[in-house]
Amino acid sequence: MSLLEVQHVSKTYARGDRPAVHDVSFTVQPGEFISLVGESGSGKTTLLRLIAGLEMTNTGSISLDGRQLAGQGVHVAPEKRGVGLVFQHHALFPHLTVAGNVSFGLGKASASARLRRVSEMLELVGLPEAYSRRYPHELSGGERQRVALARALAINPGVLLLDEPFSSLDPLLRESLRDETRRVLKACSATAILVTHHTRDALAVSDRIAVMHLGVLEQEGAPEDVYHHPVNGYVASLFGPCNFLTLEETTDVNHRQKWVRPDELQLASLDQNRVVMSGRVTQVTYGGGCQDVTLLCEHLGEKREIKVCHKGNWAVKEGESWAVTTKTDGRIGTGREAS
Amino acid sequence: MSEIMNLPGDATSKKGWSVRAGALLGWVPALLVALPIGMVLIRAMEPGGDAWDHMVSNLLWSYMWQTGLLVFLVLALALLLGVPAAWWMATCQFPGRAVLRWALVLPLAMPAFVAALAYSDVTQSFIPAYIWVRNTFGLQYFLLAQQMGKWLVAVVVLGATLYPYIFLTAYASFSRQAAAPLEAARMLGVGPWKIFLRVALPMARPALAAGASLVVFETINDYGVTHFFGIQSLTVGVFRAWLSEGHLHVAIRLALFLLVLAVGGVMLEKGQRGSRGFESGSGDQFLTPRPTTGMRGLLVLCGCLVPLLVGFLIPGWKLVIWARDTLGETFGWQATLRAAWHSFSLAGTASLLIVLAALMIVASRRALGVKSLRWAQQLGLLGYAIPSALVAVGVGTMISQAAAAPNFAWMALSASVTGLVFAYYTRFLAVGIQPVDAGFRRISGSLHEVSRTLGVGPWQTIWRVDLPLVWPSLLAGATLAFVDIFKELTLTLVLRPFDFETLATHIVRLTDESRIPEASIPSLILVTLSLIGLIPLTHLSTKSPR
Numbered sequence: 001m002s003l004l005e006v007q008h009v010s011k012t013y014a015r016g017d018r019p020a021v022h023d024v025s026f027t028v029q030p031g032e033f034i035s036l037v038g039e040s041g042s043g044k045t046t047l048l049r050l051i052a053g054l055e056m057t058n059t060g061s062i063s064l065d066g067r068q069l070a071g072q073g074v075h076v077a078p079e080k081r082g083v084g085l086v087f088q089h090h091a092l093f094p095h096l097t098v099a100g101n102v103s104f105g106l107g108k109a110s111a112s113a114r115l116r117r118v119s120e121m122l123e124l125v126g127l128p129e130a131y132s133r134r135y136p137h138e139l140s141g142g143e144r145q146r147v148a149l150a151r152a153l154a155i156n157p158g159v160l161l162l163d164e165p166f167s168s169l170d171p172l173l174r175e176s177l178r179d180e181t182r183r184v185l186k187a188c189s190a191t192a193i194l195v196t197h198h199t200r201d202a203l204a205v206s207d208r209i210a211v212m213h214l215g216v217l218e219q220e221g222a223p224e225d226v227y228h229h230p231v232n233g234y235v236a237s238l239f240g241p242c243n244f245l246t247l248e249e250t251t252d253v254n255h256r257q258k259w260v261r262p263d264e265l266q267l268a269s270l271d272q273n274r275v276v277m278s279g280r281v282t283q284v285t286y287g288g289g290c291q292d293v294t295l296l297c298e299h300l301g302e303k304r305e306i307k308v309c310h311k312g313n314w315a316v317k318e319g320e321s322w323a324v325t326t327k328t329d330g331r332i333g334t335g336r337e338a339s
Numbered sequence: 340m341s342e343i344m345n346l347p348g349d350a351t352s353k354k355g356w357s358v359r360a361g362a363l364l365g366w367v368p369a370l371l372v373a374l375p376i377g378m379v380l381i382r383a384m385e386p387g388g389d390a391w392d393h394m395v396s397n398l399l400w401s402y403m404w405q406t407g408l409l410v411f412l413v414l415a416l417a418l419l420l421g422v423p424a425a426w427w428m429a430t431c432q433f434p435g436r437a438v439l440r441w442a443l444v445l446p447l448a449m450p451a452f453v454a455a456l457a458y459s460d461v462t463q464s465f466i467p468a469y470i471w472v473r474n475t476f477g478l479q480y481f482l483l484a485q486q487m488g489k490w491l492v493a494v495v496v497l498g499a500t501l502y503p504y505i506f507l508t509a510y511a512s513f514s515r516q517a518a519a520p521l522e523a524a525r526m527l528g529v530g531p532w533k534i535f536l537r538v539a540l541p542m543a544r545p546a547l548a549a550g551a552s553l554v555v556f557e558t559i560n561d562y563g564v565t566h567f568f569g570i571q572s573l574t575v576g577v578f579r580a581w582l583s584e585g586h587l588h589v590a591i592r593l594a595l596f597l598l599v600l601a602v603g604g605v606m607l608e609k610g611q612r613g614s615r616g617f618e619s620g621s622g623d624q625f626l627t628p629r630p631t632t633g634m635r636g637l638l639v640l641c642g643c644l645v646p647l648l649v650g651f652l653i654p655g656w657k658l659v660i661w662a663r664d665t666l667g668e669t670f671g672w673q674a675t676l677r678a679a680w681h682s683f684s685l686a687g688t689a690s691l692l693i694v695l696a697a698l699m700i701v702a703s704r705r706a707l708g709v710k711s712l713r714w715a716q717q718l719g720l721l722g723y724a725i726p727s728a729l730v731a732v733g734v735g736t737m738i739s740q741a742a743a744a745p746n747f748a749w750m751a752l753s754a755s756v757t758g759l760v761f762a763y764y765t766r767f768l769a770v771g772i773q774p775v776d777a778g779f780r781r782i783s784g785s786l787h788e789v790s791r792t793l794g795v796g797p798w799q800t801i802w803r804v805d806l807p808l809v810w811p812s813l814l815a816g817a818t819l820a821f822v823d824i825f826k827e828l829t830l831t832l833v834l835r836p837f838d839f840e841t842l843a844t845h846i847v848r849l850t851d852e853s854r855i856p857e858a859s860i861p862s863l864i865l866v867t868l869s870l871i872g873l874i875p876l877t878h879l880s881t882k883s884p885r
Binding site: 052053054077078079080081082083084085087089091093094095104105107151152155157161 | 783785786788789790791792793794795796803804807808
């Protein structure tokens with residue numbers, strides 16, 4: 001049985017000209033780490049706030065562990081949902097120490113129980129116990145994020161919501177903290193939903209990715225599926241450059257249309273005897289591990305820009321002509337008969 | 340609905356009982372402000388009678404033009420003193436600038452009626468000029484010259500004590516809001532005069548309008564200076580009609596004219612605020628002042644010293660000299676101390692009520708997120724724009740009507756102090772709301788939300804998260820309200836019980852009895868306490884890295 005069930009949820013703000021979230025449904029399994037990905041204004045944060053109870057749904061229902069949180073005539077207040085939330089800017093209480101922050105939501109627990117829980121949580125997120133007496137302004141950005149995570153986990157939330165938690169960190173720290181967060185969440189078998197517009201973060205840590213666009217859930221699936229088999233151009237381009245091509249299978253003559261990533265293509269020398277797509281190189285940029293090559297090719301009767309991630313031993317120069325093939329057995333359709 | 344719903348922005352659709360109760364907590368203290376206005380509006384419907392006809396045909400026009408002219412002249416002088424000082428402080432680095440940055444605000448601690456008594460003997464120095472005018476032009480011009488002399492001093496006193504409102508807003512605009520375009524203009528090789536006229540002034544227009552509206556409010560509210568120099572303003576007219584001639588309904592109608600003027604001031608400010616397109620949006624960028632030394636630095640220093648001298652140092656020095664002379668003689672300490680205690684207890688009680696009410700209004704809005712509470716807050720802020728004369732007439736009418744009811748005769752005796760506190764509350768609630776609201780705004784909304792998701796309810800969140808963070812703002816609100824009430828004159832003069840003096844009324848009484856030097860000691864006490872109230876203000880105005 002699913003832990004979190006979001007069914008046909010919609011939300012339109014009073015001054016909004018379109019729904020911020022429109023008829024979104026998905027489920028989250030216990031212990032699963034799911035990412036909601038999308039651009040600014042895609043509705044992912046609104047969806048998170050609807051789950052947290054900070055906004056009210058217009059239609060649809062949300063249930064956690066079989067208990068209805070939102071739906072027809074039901075709206076459970078945020079403090080009664082058992083849902084943890086970590087904000088982008090940490091939202092640590094500046095007037096409380098680390099211990100005060102972590103134990104904030106522990107209610108009427110005894111002092112010793114609170115201390116014990118604080119120690120457990122600090123250990124879990126990899127902070128020394130001596131930090132418990134520090135104030136938020138005495139911590140670095142990464143340490144604050146760890147405290148925010150410890151505070152949210154201290155109450156044993158049914159589901160943990162992470163709202164762009166790594167966005168305010170510099171790139172190096174972000175990557176290490178992202179991996180650390182996944183380790184912590186998996187260590188305590190927490191169920192978590194991460195909202196992010198950094199697709200690399202989502203690909204790296206998620207068990208499943210849900211892509212949102214203009215309030216609608218466009219695609220949901222494993223990171224590999226969403227990356228390699230996007231259902232439309234929006235999802236494809238969200239995760240990086242992509243070519244929409246018609247491939248010819250070598251095993252049969254069927255054509256199939258597919259989104260192909262630049263790293264799935266390769267450059268080959270022009271072979272007059274084979275039917276391949278070819279074109280002139282219009283732009284070459286150095287992308288770190290490879291050359292990002294843009295060619296102007298003719299594909300099914302129309303001129304099209306094709307992007308290839310070139311890792312060959314030779315350097316490609318602008319103005320040269322090259323053939324383009326896939327690294328797998330699929331050939332790119334040209335619309336011409338083989339000679 | 341199964342459980343409580345009290346969410347920012349969404350609770351309006353379906354309210355739980357606790358939301359309604361909470362909204363009431365925010366609305367009641369705000370609605371109290373509307374009571375005196377409502378009372379005045381109702382009573383203004385009554386027939387005016389002969390007294391009103393007499394007022395319209397003989398005095399109203401005189402009151403109107405004198406008030407209009409006074410507002411115009413005071414505003415012009417305040418702009419002349421405040422804007423250049425703000426510009427030099429923002430753009431020039433000259434010797435003494437660090438001290439002047441907070442010292443230029445000091446005239447706010449000098450109540451205009453106190454400065455007026457310090458300048459009382461200035462008119463006497465005009466006597467040779469008056470005699471020359473009489474000998475040269477005749478009696479008619481002699482009388483006119485006397486009037487002009489009084490107007491001149493009154494305008495200088497009001498302008499020099501009120502210019503800090505302009506200075507503060509203009510300085511903030513020049514040094515911060517306009518920093519990027521000013522630096523860009525400087526890089527384009529444009530001279531300082533051209534930058535000032537073509538870039539800085541147009542961009543500072545909304546800020547100047549905000550400061551100017553405060554100067555307008557304070558000028559039309561003034562009773563002490565206008566009464567002292569015999570200027571027939573509308574406020575003086577209201578009290579004359581009510582207290583000297585006993586025509587309450589005439590006073591009420593005159594007070595409504597004051598309200599129209601005040602609303603005009605508000606509209607001016609709002610209109611300018613609407614044109615925020617002039618601002619650059621470089622909110623946190625401060626302008627780097629240009630080193631200004633030598634003769635130019637000296638001139639700039641002198642230019643900044645003039646308003647400080649006229650608005651604070653000269654009257655302050657005069658008071659100190661008089662106080663030193665008076666202390667050697669028999670001084671009525673007992674009456675002064677009793678008046679000081681009255682001022683202290685009244686201001687203490689009212690400021691405590693004000694800050695509690697401000698907290699109720701702002702915190703309930705924060706906790707419940709009910710949109711209608713925004714209007715409650717606006718209603719609470721309205722009081723500062725309502726003329727004191729109108730508040731006095733409204734509260735006075737309420738007290739007299741309550742006392743006239745059966746079994747409420749006791750109110751006639753005891754209600755004056757209560758009424759006075761209520762009048763202070765109405766007039767100065769805005770002074771409390773603004774810092775409290777600013778304090779709450781500084782706290783990120785996500786702190787409140789994260790507390791809710793940690794299982795803590797809205798009111799408990801206010802107690803555990805917001806209050807510990809907002810208390811300096813509460814203290815600032817209470818201090819500002821305390822000081823404003825401590826030096827308040829107009830309401831106190833009218834609504835105080837018989838034989839009950841505060842420091843402000845004590846000073847006016849001594850002045851009326853021509854015991855001006857004796858008034859110096861209570862005046863100095865008043866100024867000293869007002870200086871304490873400036874601490875939060877100077878802190879805000881000097882919050883710049885350089």
